[in-house]
Amino acid sequence: MTLPRAQFWHLLTAVVTIAAIALQLVLVIRGGQVLDEVEPPELGLRLARFIAYFTVQSNVLVAISAVTLARDPLRDGQGWRVLRLAGIVGITVTGLVHFVLLRPLLDLGGADWTADKLLHMVVPVLALIGWGVFGPRPRITRREVGLALLWPLAWLGVTLTVGGLSGWFPYPFLDHREDGAGAVAVTSLGVLVLFFALFSVASYLDRRLTPSPTTAAAD
Known part of the structure; x- marks a missing residue:
């Protein structure tokens, strides 16, 4: 895939992810429902808990990597590789855990429902498609896997x-x-175990899939 297409997809991912995080943050500030909390605590504690959610952290990592890739689809560097890998695997876990364990517990409506679906479903899909189609790759070694594992x-x-x-x-x-x-x-x-498996799969696919994106003007 070419650089302009890669840039467009990463920009789309960045915009949607940032919008989802911002919407959820506004809802938290306003005392909106997060999971099954009925009586929200005071604002400072709500904000601390907001940051504590793995969902939020994984979305933030996706947003940062997407913004940098929208500027440079061929981005590289040790620290960036770790951030990108952690974000991709983290957002995958976010989607899977939400679908299997959390979705049956939720009863949301309106803006809370919208934020929940964006963070747990839309962003994971955008991020995974972007990584699978546009890369950049190859970018994963055992060192990146080991460092990225430290976060979860x-x-x-x-x-x-x-x-x-x-x-x-x-x-x-x-x-x-x-x-x-x-x-x-x-x-x-x-x-x-799910994390270890996903990191292994990501490392394997990074080596096996065709290097992407290309610098050509057309496919």
């Missing part, structure tokens, strides 16, 4: 620690008071 591991550790101290968890399946610590351990292990 750190997020899980901090989330469980803070949740244990405060009593608030961003997702019900991480709350030991729901089904017990054993269930949380099993779920956490399952999510980590």
Whole structure:
């Protein structure tokens, strides 16, 4: 695929992702519904919890990488590679976990529903299509995989620690008071296995798929 097409897709992804994050942030500030919270806490705590969501973090990573790729579809660099890989795998996990574990728990309407679908469904689809079709690749080595893995591991550790101290968890399946610590351990292990699998798949496809994009003016 050519650079202009790649730029267009990455720009589209950036605009949609930033709009989705901004919409959710406005709803949080206004006291909108996030998951099953009925009585929102004070604003400072709402904002802290907003940032704590894996969904938000993965969307932010996608937004940053999409913005940089809209400017330069051939972008490269050690730190950027890690950010891009973490964002792609993270947003994939966001979509899968939402569809399997969270979607049945939600009863949203209006703008809350719109923000939820954008963050959990539309952005993952845009990001994955963009990575699969426009790359850039090859960009993944074992070093990038190892460094990118630090983010979900750190997020899980901090989330469980803070949740244990405060009593608030961003997702019900991480709350030991729901089904017990054993269930949380099993779920956490399952999510980590999913991460390892997705990082492996991404690394394999990065090597096997045709390098993209090209600098030609036409296909």
